[in-house]
Amino acid sequence: xxxxxxxxxxxxxxxxxxxxxxxxxxxxxxxxxxxxxxxxxxxxxxxxxxxxxxxxxxxxxxxxxxxxxxxxxxxxxxxxxxxxxxxxxxxxxxxxxxxxxxxxxxxxxxxxxxxxxxxxxxxxxxxxxxxxxxxxxxxxxxxxxxxxxxxxxxxxxxxxxxxxxxxxxxxxxxxxxxxxxxxxxxxxxxxxxxxxxxxxxxxxxxxxxxxxxxxxxxxxxxxxxxxxxxxxxxxxxxxxxxxxxxxxxxxxxxxxxxxxxxxxxxxxxxxxxxxxxxxxxxxxxxxxxxxxxxxxxxxxxxxxxxxxxxxxxxxxxxxxxxxxxxxxxxxxxxxxxxxxxxxxxxxxxxxxxxxxxxxxxxxxxxxxxxxxxxxxxxxxxxxxxxxxxxxxxxxxxxxxxxxxxxxxxxxxxxxxxxxxxxxxxxxxxxxxxxxxxxxxxxxxxxxxxxxxxxxxxxxxxxxxxxxxxxxxxxxxxxxxxxxxxxxxxxxxxxxxxxxxxxxxxxxxxxxxxxxxxxxxxxxxxxxxxxxxxxxxxxxxxxxxxxxxxxxxxxxxxxxxxxxxxxxxxxxxxxxxxxxxxxxxxxxxxxxxxxxxxxxxxxxxxxxxxxxxxxxxxxxxxxxxxxxxx
Numbered sequence: 354x355x356x357x358x359x360x361x362x363x364x365x366x367x368x369x370x371x372x373x374x375x376x377x378x379x380x381x382x383x384x385x386x387x388x389x390x391x392x393x394x395x396x397x398x399x400x401x402x403x404x405x406x407x408x409x410x411x412x413x414x415x416x417x418x419x420x421x422x423x424x425x426x427x428x429x430x431x432x433x434x435x436x437x438x439x440x441x442x443x444x445x446x447x448x449x450x451x452x453x454x455x456x457x458x459x460x461x462x463x464x465x466x467x468x469x470x471x472x473x474x475x476x477x478x479x480x481x482x483x484x485x486x487x488x489x490x491x492x493x494x495x496x497x498x499x500x501x502x503x504x505x506x507x508x509x510x511x512x513x514x515x516x517x518x519x520x521x522x523x524x525x526x527x528x529x530x531x532x533x534x535x536x537x538x539x540x541x542x543x544x545x546x547x548x549x550x551x552x553x554x555x556x557x558x559x560x561x562x563x564x565x566x567x568x569x570x571x572x573x574x575x576x577x578x579x580x581x582x583x584x585x586x587x588x589x590x591x592x593x594x595x596x597x598x599x600x601x602x603x604x605x606x607x608x609x610x611x612x613x614x615x616x617x618x619x620x621x622x623x624x625x626x627x628x629x630x631x632x633x634x635x636x637x638x639x640x641x642x643x644x645x646x647x648x649x650x651x652x653x654x655x656x657x658x659x660x661x662x663x664x665x666x667x668x669x670x671x672x673x674x675x676x677x678x679x680x681x682x683x684x685x686x687x688x689x690x691x692x693x694x695x696x697x698x699x700x701x702x703x704x705x706x707x708x709x710x711x712x713x714x715x716x717x718x719x720x721x722x723x724x725x726x727x728x729x730x731x732x733x734x735x736x737x738x739x740x741x742x743x744x745x746x747x748x749x750x751x752x753x754x755x756x757x758x759x760x761x762x763x764x765x766x767x768x769x770x771x772x773x774x775x776x777x778x779x780x781x782x783x784x785x786x787x788x789x790x791x792x793x794x795x796x797x798x799x800x801x802x803x804x805x806x807x808x809x810x811x812x813x814x815x816x817x818x819x820x821x822x823x824x825x826x827x828x829x830x831x832x833x834x835x836x837x838x839x840x841x842x843x844x845x846x847x848x849x850x851x852x853x854x855x856x857x858x859x860x861x862x863x864x865x866x867x868x869x870x871x872x873x874x875x876x877x878x879x880x881x882x883x884x885x886x887x888x889x890x891x892x893x894x895x896x897x898x899x900x901x902x903x904x905x906x907x908x909x910x911x912x913x914x915x916x917x918x919x920x921x922x923x924x925x926x927x928x929x930x931x932x933x934x935x936x937x938x939x940x941x942x943x944x945x946x947x948x949x950x951x952x953x954x955x956x957x958x959x960x961x962x963x964x965x966x967x968x969x970x971x972x973x974x975x976x977x978x979x980x981x982x
């Protein structure tokens with residue numbers, strides 16, 4: 354097997370980090386579902402993203418700030434720069450993988466060079482850079498911290514700059530971002546941004562530069578938040594998590610993306626400082642998140658009006674907001690908590706969100722998107738969109754897919770840990786020497802995972818495999834013999850003196866299953882959902898013989914699976930049994946007609962497809978949760 358040189362990813366812990374695990378940077382995805390989606394991301398999404406950013410005016414607005422263009426500012430939103438920064442970050446991670454054809458690499462590099470030159474020209478002498486305020490409100494810097502998004506944009510610029518230097522070794526964009534960060538530190542005083550994001554970016558800037566001032570500023574923003582110093586406005590202080598200090602908050606609240614980006618920053622600051630109060634808060638809030646405010650798909654956010662969490666167990670299907678950016682923020686938070694604690698539950702949520710609530714946000718074609726990801730849709734909608742006036746989600750999808758290889762494996766002093774199962778090659782350096790392995794699998798479609806040792810040392814080390822919480826049955830073999838070790842807290846650890854050619858096979862049984870909702874979720878009582886392995890399934894109207902509203906699931910009938918290479922790019926479907934609901938008779942009463950009784954008629958077959966594939970054949974009705982009566 355080939356051994357690829359390590360490339361630093363979006364989370365690169367400092368040498369003194371308080372981490373149980375560290376990311377594996379020497380990872381290359383070679384096949385399977387994520388490989389195909391990443392290839393579409395590289396071939397379609399990222400190039401198309403440049404076209405959309407040009408059309409939407411993102412580059413034009415920065416040229417206005419640089420004084421090299423005429424005309425009016427495009428759009429009324431103050432955070433358009435951040436979309437360009439996320440796209441730049443996506444290009445950096447794509448280029449770091451080293452798999453882009455030469456002609457395409459030249460085109461991408463030209464676009465990036467032009468963007469870096471534009472940002473350098475647009476930056477003010479004092480370091481300030483934000484095109485909206487430079488052009489539209491030049492005398493109001495850092496006045497509108499609630500809605501101005503100046504620090505939010507700076508955070509995405511920093512992350513793009515860190516990705517750029519890690520991918521290319523060039524420091525020109527990093528110099529721009531560092532000047533922005535230093536200007537903020539000089540000017541911001543006791544304030545902080547209404548939209549968290551800069552906190553985790555500053556920690557990464559500290560990791561990239563070693564400059565303590567960036568870590569100190571990130572911690573300052575965490576300390577300042579939670580004292581009701583931002584305007585409450587129409588949504589209240591909870592909207593931007595300013596109602597309680599983060600160390601004492603006991604529930605996730607407000608705008609879901611803001612909350613999750615904030616928690617990723619909390620985890621990052623803990624990782625570099627070791628302040629246990631921050632870890633305690635992150636664990637407490639994560640528990641509230643997953644026990645009462647997370648959809649089956651990993652989606653987050655029940656309210657459309659304020660893009661926010663609802664009350665505990667308020668999880669309506671049709672009105673679910675479940676923004677794609679919230680799923681991305683959840684994945685980022687889960688990764689950091691996994692590194693901080695080594696607990697498998699964080700990898701379980703990362704997997705659920707990755708394969709369901711996140712992948713649903715982008716079409717198979719790679720150029721249409723969902724902003725919100727409901728669990729039920731009526732006839733006629735919604736339709737995927739090419740771009741948005743508020744286009745935060747598309748480039749966010751691009752950067753996560755481009756960096757997905759960094760979200761799959763980790764290492765500790767004892768060995769290599771696979772917390773996600775993706776076909777690829779993984780290499781790390783231990784104190785005892787370098788090790789490398791190859792994973793062959795078609796997961797999550799099929800249960801078999803084969804791991805081949807390609808390089809090892811003459812000293813024992815531990816291969817650790819996650820046994821997902823959904824997997825009630827599994828089998829593990831080493832060189833054809835059953836593995837004696839048993840999983841502990843979700844981890845199967847195999848310690849031995851490994852030899853090149855050793856092979857481990859892990860089979861995670863994937864029978865289709867019915868899942869019941871929590872009994873306190875009013876909107877879902879009397880309903881069940883179909884799952885298989887890590888995938889949540891849904892039914893789309895175009896696959897069914899009757900209107901979805903007339904179908905009642907038979908929970909006692911068996912579920913069957915089928916391979917469908919012809920359907921939606923190749924997928925595994927689940928077939929269930931439903932009965933057709935019909936009204937037997939009607940009668941009039943003082944308030945109008947009402948059905949007297951309903952009968953269940955003939956049994957029909959119900960075809961379910963993976964939730965992340967819905968909406969790729971045009972708009973139409975869809976359900977995740979199916980009534981049983």
